[in-house]
Amino acid sequence: MKSTIDRRTFIGGVSTAAVGLTIVPSSVLGGKNIAPSDKINMAYIGCGTQGLRELPDLIKNPGVQIVAVCDPQREAVGYYDWSPKGLLNSLQNCIDDKNWNPGGDGKIPGGLNNGKDIVESYYSRVAKNGNYKGCAAYTDFREMFETNKNIDAVKIMATDHLHGVMATAAIKRGIHLTMHKPIANRLEEGFKVIEMAKKSDVTSHLIPWESNGSMEQVLAWIKGGVIGELKEVHNWSNRPVWPQYAEIPAEQPKLPNGFDWDLWLGPEAARPYHPNYTNMVFRGWYDFGGGAMADMGHYSLWTVFGGLELENPYFIEPQRSHVCGLTDKATAYRLNNDYAFPYASSCRFKYPKNSWRPAVDLIWYDGGIRPAVPEALIQQDHELPQEGLMFVGSKGIIMSPFMLKDPYVVSGDLKLAEELNKNVSYERESGVQRFVDAVKAGKQTAGSFREAWPITEAVNLYSAALRSNKNLKYDSVKRQVTNTSEVNKYLTREYRAGWGLDEV
Template sequence: MKKDLTLNGSNLPASDIEKQQATSGGKSQMDRRKFVKMTAAGALAFSIVPRHVLGGAGFIAPSDKLTMAYIGCGTQGFRELLPLLAVPGVQVVVVCDPNQYAVGYRDWSKNGLRDEIRAAIGKADWNPGGDNTIPGGRDNGKDIVDTYYSSKRGGDNFKSCNAYADYRELLEKEKDLDAVKIMTPDHLHGLFAIAALKRNKHVLMHKPLSNRLLEGKAVIEAARQSKTVTHLVPWDSNGSMEQVMEWINSGKIGKLKEVHNWTNRPVWPQFPTLPTENVPVPDGLNWNLWLGPEADRSYSPEYTNMFFRGWYDFGGGSMADMGHYSLWTVFNALQLTSPTVIEPNLSHFINMNGVVPNYVRNDFSFPMASSVRFKYPANGDRPPVDLCWYDGGMRPPLPDELMANNEELPAEGMMFTGEKGKILAGFNIQNPRLFSRRKKPVTATTQAIQSYAHDNMVSALTLFADSCKSGQQYPGSFIEAEALTEAVNLYAASLRAGHLLKYDAVSRQITNLPDANKYLSRQYRSGWEPGVI
């Protein structure tokens, strides 16, 4: 494989593309959507071996395929497994999940995922087994991979993929792997990524890098030391800041003061008290492996599957879930690095202890609703700016410009507030509207957002595979996500502490409330330390 091939079909090296992506404003920031289109076309061509070599267009020799382990066989894991199987340059050879059977899973609809799997693998009567409701578990994962390859890529002479419950065992036995994709609950992301990077495996991972700040920093450091390719999936769905920065840089809203971003998440239950019901561990689930580095506790279905995001131990909350999709290009364009102050506001829970109301001190689950303000210092020509995140139905105050027009803020959105005006946009910065003092609103041309539609995912996954083959990192790496990783973990720490935090980025310490530093790391169970697995 030629090492001098570029990923965008031009003469611009991948390293220069990354520099353009990190440059603020309309001056030199490359439109991420243009990059995806350019690289998709180049990568698809890059993947095809000439007919005279292998005797068929589109066929890739087994020795040229990127061998991958797929870690995490839950519902979202399966949704992203299906397009991965359609990438000619990738061969999934291993699946891993501590749960063996399709028991106890939940999803957005009863039969939607099952029907997606049936269509993808070409088997109209496929059923998940288990409790025969929602697909999930490593047995389903192995079956999906084997069935797809036998029916869609029978000429590849594939061997049945292996299946493991324990990621550590997988890494020990499957030494010839090229890459892993990590689709586990959040508390396993960081450890699993570090373990793969130390073994020089390419890593494709869903958000977040970690649900602890210091562990996230360790992931980034491992990525810096490794010569492998890393990619955080939400990059592929971020919106463009091109029009917004053009308006900001031309002074249309005056000096930028605030960025507001709000979501309707959580769309999963969040609990004000710990589970108390004694529930047996489902057959086929290794609860110890599911807990991983976190402290031992009794099994509860309220911890697992769609529920894990709401717990500090296992998830990252609404900002870790959705902020990666909306804020990454915002961080790049505005050159946001580390906040100095994090100010939380959060809902609380009251129960009755006999006849007396009792405030429940919650140090275990995210609140039903919150807003968190991050204060970022000036950076170059960009003045200090506040970033305000809202979830659980919370939104910023309704702007006068919308109130005068009998409009309300949407359930999810983005707003840039300056001294002389505002820019209102969709959650992923789509369809920005300029409200400037004493002038009529200006609406920009609709900006399409990359989505998780099958074809878009196949293109994005092809980029990853070809980047790994060429040895060239492309935009969306773990290293580029450092500032965002810091923000989402400080969001969680501030909510958990329930107090304003002052943060020193150099020491990675909270300076005004020393006890809150415990929320920046975790106490690892024996055998699950980052240097052990």
């Protein structure tokens, strides 16, 4: 594709067939070589609140130079955060300017203009000349990748529905990438991205790996027989901590200035703008988010999947809350909702046995739902925490904080548990530095996309099961639901013109 193709061409939905990129040779998928002494030229996609919150750690790394930022929303309008001044104070500290303000509606920082301003203000302060203007700004990541040839790597902090297409565009061009969860909010798209990453020399890194604890101690207890045979793994989260909506917005408010709604929608079907789809609340919609499990399960379960070798679930059972309303005829009805995640849910996955353990059930809970309190904890007058992990065996139970750090035996062979105690370190190198070092060494990180299929598969089956409200029998080889074929439409995406994985 020629770099002279302009922004209007991209927005108009040019197909790859028209520009000669229908087939991507494997040679194209190599990563860019960077000398250990050189800085990595990075692009930064996603200047919302979480993107700006994580920007200082990257911008301060001496091995990185941020050369471009990208976001379809330019101005700081309509953003939400966990505190009124926390993000603002962090950004002011980063650039050493207590007078910096985000503009826009004067509430919460966010948007492309803020991202560019923070990058250039920081580098101006470091250079001590107050005049750095070397950060390009784009609303369309496709244009950025095609026209800016100085990009070695990219950090992606976008909404869930854009992750897969953005990652694909980077890998095709040999651009190393680090990205927030999930890899994709559709199962088939996630599979294709991971397979592409496996065939590429590109360094890939999924950010939530850094927050996962170690399975070393839990595995020592399980394999040592402390709790008998492992039967169940329970994981519960206090998410959602954002508003959920039971109905599709009916009103059509004005689009904020500088917000390219068409680019924000990306591969998803066109619909009128509404703020209830965007920013903090996008996770609650099946089209744009991945729900509570995609949000938090990557932090708690990734090492669980790896340690227990949980692969290829064959049965998925959803339980979900529902919402009722009243008609103008004074009758009640239940909303038929296949567009937004429920306020609360649980989802059970059945995994087959392997060479060293029996079949295991993994049960996820969100929205305030938790598993039953074990008898041993009842006897001790203990309640379950708001978030946590529990490994249930035939003879005992192991409990752990949510992100698998400092687990402890509740019941079972307590003497054997003491004998099998391990001195496990939970300290990890900064995720930013881990990624930088891996790119310069031409290696993968422990959080590589190549290792992320089991968790990617699970979070997308969770979404499809809740959306359909049906028990699913799943063929992991074909990646298809076999007992109710209409659910398979939720495992794939119908891409708008210009947004398919073979087009970006």
